[in-house]
Amino acid sequence: MSDSPAAGAMRIALVGNPNCGKTALFNRLTGSRHKVANYAGVTVERREGRFTTPGGRVVRVLDLPGAYSLDAVSPDEAITRDVCRGTLPGEPAPDLLVCVADATNLRLHLRFILEVQALGRPMVVALNMMDAARERGIRVDTDRLARELGVPVVETVAVRRHGADALTALLDASGTRVEAAAAGACAASDSGAASEDGAAVAPTPDVHARVRRLLAAAVTVPRATAELDDALDRVVLHPVWGLVILALAMFLVFQAVFSWATPLMELIKAGVDALGDVVGASLPAGPLRSLLVEGVIAGAGAVMVFLPQILILFLFILALEESGYLPRAAVLLDRFMVGAGLSGRSFIPLLSSFACAVPGIMAARTIQDPRDRLATILVAPLMTCSARLPVYALLIGAFVERREVWGLFNLQGLVLFSLYAAGIVSAVGVAWLLKRLRRGREEQALLLELPSYRRPNVRDLAIGLLERAQIFVKRVGTIILPLMVVLWFLASFPAPPAGSDVNPLAYSFAGRLGAALEPVFAPLGFNWQICIALVPGLAAREVAVGSLATVYALSAANESAADALGPLIAAQWPLPTALSLLAWYVAAPMCVATLAVIRRETGSWKTMVGSAAALFALAYVLAFVVHAAAVALLPGGAS
């Protein structure tokens, strides 16, 4: 069955339960020399790396998704099952399966090892986290375990330098020997064999009885749980203290994403502007300079500017996940979020979407259930992101009086608050609707493992962050950049004839498109200037402010263009128009970066187009209702 290792690199795959430290072992073996892609046709991440053993053998490693059983209940587990069996199209069967087990929880992990063994493929067992096991007084007789199982067993400590040496030494010595040992093991295995189609792999009672015998023969466990886990969980999962700790943790994450990222983003913007100036100065004025400076460089800047938020958010998520806290937070919030049609794991992606939906949607990767994940991705754009603030600030500043309400609140502040609330309410409504639409399908289980608390490993955090950055720049950036260039083209061509005083933006394709859309938006009270500004505003919501200034012929170079815009529109627009535009921006999918990341994270153009259409419809209805109500209720509103 297996390809000859001499034909090229040896191919191994790491399999194991979630939380067995598989990815840490993968990082230990390959360092950062690996690439992340998706398996064909699904959004499951495929991580492959390579390394050279001390003996000079080149090994390609596949880090398979964690699975509790080969009886797959999720797309991730189906991938693991198919790769282990060698039935996944385009993915040759690995020469060797490395079954990774948490040495502190062999009762659970041995069951999966037996299930993998029943496949009859060459395999070795890596007993990981042996350091934690020793600290807890857990003794594993590795030789005895290897004899009883009939496969080689090595001890590893993935988070420690040289922690995987026993495994690499085994690979060096392997080839024929491992395969022979594994073949012998299959013959010796008394667990039920896999049936032809693989359904109902092994009779469960037999496997559990065998696990008990193996544990009795080779493992001594003084205490089922770590004392530290018991003590921490008493506080962390406490109905009151648990929520207090959670609130503090979430506040810290939100603060970090919202404010720590800002100086870095400013730095990137300044750097991109400086680069644009340098390139612009060295080229003659004309379409080429405009393309490079305003299209390509500004477009690349629009991609890079998301990186600080993404990296800071993922630093927290990776640290919380690795420490074991994230699943506990999900437990605390589960009931609350289920009420809204989501799950406990949806909370962090949605919270970060208040800073920006792009990192928020990427963070939805931590939600295992594909339906919960999709629902979270679809409602994330309804959270009021920071890019809406310039639009809100302009309109509120121009139209809402700065006066006190009930001697306590500021009317402007109240309007801003109600816009945030409107976003949350519409998100709950959409999530509820999605839940209703899928009702009748099979029920959703939580079944969330709470792993032991662990200190996050700096090296693993760094590798994880590098991975996120690469994924964003390579896969999302490559959609955003061309779209930015397209938007630049639409807003720049055709140029008005020389000498005419026609507004260049109004004369461009974007302007004509906006003007053509005017009848569509007229029921919302939008004038042609707003319609034109909506088109370049697709690049990012805050760009709409600059575009409005351009339409009103305020010099874009003028620093105070936005400041001058306020009084101008206050004088020209009726109040219902302003309120309608505010309502529009609560839901409008006016951001190509968000749409690009939805496309990438769901792997589906259909989902992206569908969500854009749904948000557009929601925004239209909201704005229409607000406009109609304002015209009807406000004295002189239609003036």
Place this chain on the structure above:
Amino acid sequence: MDHADANRFAPALSDLVRGQAGVVAGVEHLGTRDTIAERLEALGLVPGEPVRVVATGPFGGEPLVVQVGSTRFALRHAEARRVRLGIEPPEDGGV
């Protein structure tokens, strides 16, 4: 594994409150292929295994955090109802 009739009136894991413990009698399978029940068994909820509720969620007592063997996991009432409890001691004094 037909526990449905024998255990209809047996206590379930969902009846336990925070701090209470029991011994698993079996997992009830709903329908012909109950993947949730299969997964509960895969996580170690098999007859004879001691199980303990170590915490419950702050809203509505859901989800339950249970300890079985060295594994701690959270499940909702709908899942916990499938786990029937008995009074027999564990077969081999399993930890």
